[in-house]
Amino acid sequence: MQIILPIIAFLIVVSAWRAWRGSPLYSGRKALKLVGIFLLIVAVILGVSMGIFNGPLSHSPVTLAISGILTIVVVGTGASGILIRITDSHIVQLPPSVRLVTSHRRKVYRWMWGIVVYLLINAVAALLVPSSWRWLPLALGGLMLLGCGPALIAFYMRARRFDLGLSAVTAAPWVHWQYTPAQWASWAKNQLAWELSQLQPIVWNRRDGLVVLIIALISGGCIWFIIDASTWAKIIMFAACWSLVLALLSMVTWFNRSNCERRYRRLLTAPAEAYFGAEGVFCNVEYSPWVLSGAFLLEATALRGPPARVVLIFQTFNGSSSTRVARRILIPEDRESDLGLLQQKLRVSCPTAIVRLFPVVDDYSNAQ
Secondary structure, X not given: OOOHHHHHHHHHHHHHHHHHHOOOOOXXXXXXXXXXXXXXXXXXXXXXXXXXXXXHHHHOHHHHHHHHHHHXXXXXXXXXXXXXXXXXXXXXXXXXXXXXXXXXXXXXXXXXHHHHHHHHHHHHHHHHOOHHHOHHHHHHHHHHHHHHHHHHHHHHHHHHHHHHHHHHHHHOOOEEEEOOHHHHHHHHHHHHHHHHHHOOOOOOOHHHHHHHHHHHHHHHHHHHHHOOOOHHHHHHHHHHHHHHHHHHHHHHHHHHHHHHHHHHHXXXXXXOEEEEOOOEEEEOOEEEEOEEOOEEEEEXXXXXXXXXXXXXXXXXXXXXXXXXXXXXXXXXXOOOOHHHHHHHHHHHHOOOOEEEEEEEEOOOOOOO
């Protein structure tokens, strides 16, 4: 059991490292700082775990579990905050006259309050249920703390950077584009059609069929030889399991399509404008910073259309894998001359990105 805490801390650090290693913000000096912080975290974890598992707390399983969970939450939260502070050291400094945006932090606040309410419900349940069942609400509350404690500080720090960056962009933009209601409605339809075209349908080939057949044989064998039941009961269980898999695939497809339609309705009611600034871009009800450790601009291109648009490709990391995300922004008919300024500014702010905004080029991909 003593090895669990160091393993969890190690996984947290490795996850953050993999996301940051591919960022333009990476540097050898920051890497040395991270190595030092990692060694400090390991030393703290080892010391605390030895104190918990070898001290007087080890005589009570409940106290031991609570102490272990709190240790993981506290150390994980502190490690997440320190790592983000080192990798994303840049914080926008705004003059007092700038109106501070709080939209991203409000989303985190809602999650925080939801978790607090959930923990209170579990605490009350632990007091009301019989002592033999008290472990259940305590375990559910502990799992919530383990899963959300370290993540919340990372979400909050990221949301704060987003709010400060968005405040700076809207207060002093490089370029501010505004659209007529007709232009915006037409663009919303175009965006919806593009998003729907990006949904990848499930296409089965011979290799996929072979993989599914092997999985079906393995699952069928497990049900047949492990479960003690009648032949008909085993057949029903096998059919139920695969019916559930097919239902989940259908739900994923339905959710992706409905999510596109929800974004379309939200876009129709959003401000018909776009901001480009030193910290990032804001349009289509979404703010994207140019450079963060977990997301950065990879490519910027202006396409002729119709409609004429700027396509921004961002590289994003979720800790274990990376994904390219495309953002499309409508170019007003009389503002194509702004692209030269944007190209100049972006090449300075994002030296590792490929920027081809001016002159506008013909479409090279139907996907954008």
